[in-house]
Every structure is written in structure tokens, then in C-alpha cells.
Amino acid sequence: MTIKAYGAHAADQPLGPLDISRRAPGAHDVQIEIAYCGICHSDLHTVRSEWPGTQYPCVPGHEIVGHVSAIGAAVTRFAVGDTVGVGCLVDSCGQCGSCAEGLEQYCESGMVGTYNGPTPDAPGHTLGGYSQRIVVKDDFVLRISHAPEQLAAVAPLLCAGITTYSPLRHWQAGPGKKVGIVGIGGLGHMGVKLAHAMGAQTVAFTSSESKRAEAKALGADEVVVSRHADEMAAHAGTFDLIINTVSASHVLDAFTMLLKRDGTLVLVGAPSEPHPSPSIMPLVFKRRAIAGSLIGGIAETQEMLDFCAARGIVSDIELIPAQQINAAYERMLKSDVKYRFVIDSKTLGE
């Protein structure tokens, strides 16, 4: 079946309307009519070949929400009409240690991304959520229990939400813990909401004085403008955990110095230019660590969606028609969005 999508035929071309095909649902497949799809910075990196390995045509999008329109014969957990989501991955080997532990994002054989991943389906690589419909193996489909009117704002939870939720859980954010979130953008604004909801003392770090009030409104107990050395110094040695969502190259030492003994600075983005080499002494003298974290597994993504639904947590979004995707990319590059663009998928047919 042929459906409408939005994508690009080459790295140096803007995105535009495309016709793509989706497989007919197999026994374990769920067919989803997409209602909304968030725009993630990874979409831009991939479609513009800023990361290696992009295959064209490229249809990005891995923050997908919609409704089930058909199911395969062996599907028992979903029914037509269910509200569901699809995140960053649509398959994994299912055999390795990471898959066995429900950490499919770290699949030893490599997870299959929702776009630009290997698939037997035409054209040989997966095509993402900037499209009217998607067909996904049931094990990689998530249940959404938010209120119907929240659906557009739920979409970014599938990447921005889980990318911050997973390290917050893994490094045990919660009551009695002091947690920092660096960068108040698509990921960071979710990090602040989630850390606060988990009961942690939540401090937002922003380089911009203008975001101070906004960050408080998101749930930060305190906001630190990272350019102000005295504000930073007042927090030296006090954090259990800092989630750093900034992928632009910057001095990590400014944040490692704020960690307690045994604290961890978790990077969820990788810079295109290396960060200045982190000083080792602040690690040695307080047994601190710098770690990385990648999205989350399927079970944890479901847990995050349920956690958010129970508390009414969604992303702050700007809803756009598909025809504004290229303009949205330019605004995203200038951080001119609060805090996530979401495509209204019904406009794909216009």
C-alpha cells in the first residue's frame, strides 16, 4: 500500500512530500495510523548526513503516536482502535544479553532504528514517522494511556522523554537525591519535569538568563545560569547525578566539579566537535564518573509512558503542519522552539 510521507532524496535537499509503501501486516505486526510525530535533532543529523550511513530516500521520525488500524493474526496485546506509540527502535535480535534484560537499545547485534535501520522491506532501510502509517512488530509497540487531547504532546516522550527518564532511573534519581539537568531544550525540559516528578531536588542549568523563569515553571527547584561562575561554585560537590543534554562541545569539568563523591555526569548527546578533554583529578579525588546513556528499552519506555500518564506529564510542544518541517529545522538549529516541534500527521495528505 502506498502512503504519503515527508522526506529527502539527498543530504543537500530539503524535505518534501514522498510516496512510500508499507508492508501488509504479518502475523506479529501492528499497523498504526500516525496521528502525530515529534521532530528530534537526530532527524536533522540523519537526513542531512551529518552522521555517517544515511540511506535515501530518508524519512525521519521516531516520536510516533497514533491508532491501531489492523493487527496480525498472532497479535494479542493490541486491538484495532488502541492508542499506541512507537519510539526509536522497531526491532532487535531478541537473543543477546541486552535484549534478554529488556535493554534492546543496547542490542549486541545492533538495534533496528525506526528510520535508517536495516529491513527486508522496500527500500531496504526503515522509513520513519513523518508518514501517515507505519507497520511495526508488536513487541516494539507501546501502549498510551494519556487523555486523547494530550496525544500530540505525548509524542516527544518516545525519544526526549525516555532519553532522560532512563538515566534518571538507572542512577536512582528520587527523594533525597540532588539532580541537575544541563540544557533546557527538547531533552532537558523533559529531564526537569521527570526528575521533579520522581521527587528529586531538581536543579536546571542553562546558559541563558532568559530561561530562568521558564525552567522554574517546568519544575526546577532551582535554576543556575552556567555562565555565572559564582552561581556554579555555590553548588560544588553537592550533586548525586547530573544529566547533560547539551551536545555542543563544552567544558565538562564545570559540571563534574559539582558532583558529590561517587556522583555521575551522564551525557545523552555526543558532540560533533570533541568536548575539551575532561580533567582527571576531579574524577580521582571524589571517585566521580562520566558516563553515557542511550534512550531506553521497550519495557522501560512503557514504564515511562505509564509514569507520565498517571501524573499528566507531557512535553511542551509547537504543533506544525508537515509543510513547515524545513522551517522548523532552521528554528530548531537556533533553539527557537519551546520545546519540541510535533508534526500534525493529517497534514501529510494536504
Added chain:
Amino acid sequence: MTIKAYGAHAADQPLGPLDISRRAPGAHDVQIEIAYCGICHSDLHTVRSEWPGTQYPCVPGHEIVGHVSAIGAAVTRFAVGDTVGVGCLVDSCGQCGSCAEGLEQYCESGMVGTYNGPTPDAPGHTLGGYSQRIVVKDDFVLRISHAPEQLAAVAPLLCAGITTYSPLRHWQAGPGKKVGIVGIGGLGHMGVKLAHAMGAQTVAFTSSESKRAEAKALGADEVVVSRHADEMAAHAGTFDLIINTVSASHVLDAFTMLLKRDGTLVLVGAPSEPHPSPSIMPLVFKRRAIAGSLIGGIAETQEMLDFCAARGIVSDIELIPAQQINAAYERMLKSDVKYRFVIDSKTLGE
């Protein structure tokens, strides 16, 4: 009381004989006649002012073993004649969270180093183990239960031993775990012995083909010459823990790539020139971490000494008279020692 020591009056002067004084033992003090003192690379960095803050005269030495010759009235755990040790620290605040947890090395107020630390005793900073006698608060004195003939080779356990033992324990080296030790010198040769004794699958990394047989003899199950890319690649993604004892600037990515998901690269030395900035992608895509670790606390140092005594583990040493300290420093700079110089303290009086 005046005793003989070996130290320097300035950064650019060689070490030579000095007369220093020790306080008379107070109620909680233990007076120790030093039998042996190991030579640590930190001694050289400090005495030559390669690190900031050295005060002169400087008497280095924090790998001390000897015998109790007097005790204060309130000392109950030690008696005259006991064989004891003193490591890198001789005091801490005793009040902070780290001290309360027995992690005095991370004292929030700063531990008092065995040399170059603040003290009310003349000359206002602590003087270390290159001396005939030392007087130390009983809480910082360690019990040694090795055989008497092993005593010289026990000395390096007090720094080189605990510096590798502590991260091996903290990151849970043991049966079923694959552990790497990078660098086969003073610290690394102890790391190999200890990881092996803990039951971990132990792999030694050396840049030098010539150390392959030696590293096996120390207890390594396997030895990897880190210059050989194919040997390194064969271990990609397989280590739970790698302890990196090399403080010269080098590419850390070569080792982070060898870690499993959730594995940790622990640095126990800080380079004078920064390491090339570590790549972030290998951290993000496997939730790996780069951490630091500093010696160990008093309780853990005692545990390590008892662990080693029960298994007959000591350092491999070259025993020298005090008069050869300067020559030993030059050889240490060329890594020309297997694997630790230890000063025979009775030669201080010669």
C-alpha cells in the same frame, strides 16, 4: 626527639640526609620505628614540586612498615612490638559523610597526607616515611600479619596495593568478571596480582612486548600488547572493568571500546598533559563510564592487608639503601624497576 630522615630543601635539589623531629606520643598516638618505606611516583612529583603546594623541607614516603616502640595512654588496639603499617593518610576530619563511611581518603575537609599535609607539629607540614620513626594517631595505623621476612615487600601494599584493590572491590571484581589492568608498573603489577586473587579473569595490558611473559607470571590469564590493534580488537566489548594505572597522556578510547555495556574504565592516575578528549559515542552506545579512584580508606586498607597476608601476596621489589634514593628516582622515571623500590630504613643512620 631528633631522628634521621632523607628529604629535600627545594624543588631543584636532590634528596639528602636531614635531621627532623617527631612529637612525643600523645594519648592516642602510636610511635613506630620504621623498617621499610616504598618509593611511590607521588613522592617524586611532590619533592620536585611537579604538583602545586609542596612545602620544604620535604620528606616523602607513604608506604611505611615498622614496629611499635611506644603508645599513648588511650591506645588499646596496639602494643609495643606490634608490626604495623602507615599508608597515604594520617588524619581526616572524622565528622563528614565520607569519614563516617570509612572513606577517609575522600574526607570533605581534605585528608591529611602522610607527607606535605597540614599539622600543628613542626615544621607545620607532615614529614613522611623516608625517616627512622613516625608518630601517628592510632586510628590511622594498620595491623600487618604477613610473615616477618615479607615485610619489605609489604610496604608497597600501603599505596600501590590499596590504589588498585579499592576500585577492584568497589566495581566488584571477582569470579565471572573480566578485568583489565593497564600498565604493568608499581600499581599495575599489584592490580594483576589482586584481580587474579579475587578470582576475576584478569587481562594485563602493556605497551611493551617484553613484558608479556612477566605479566603472565604475575597472574594474568592473558596479556595484550596495546600497540597491536588486532589483539585489542579481539577483546572489544568484553570487559566488566578496566583499571588504568598509566598516568602518561594516552588515547582512552582504545580501552573504553573494550568494555561491555555498563562497564567502567577507572583511572587511578592523572596525566600532567591531558589525555586526548575521550569519544562520547562509545560511552552513550553502551552506557559505559570513565571514573576515577583514589587510594582507599583505613578499613579497606586493613581488609586489603589481611587479604594479602592470607594469600601470601606482596609486591615485587628492589630493596635499596637511602643513599640510592636519587638514583632510584631516575630509574623509576625510565620504568627501570620491577616493580617498586623500597628503602631499607636502617641505612638512614649510616
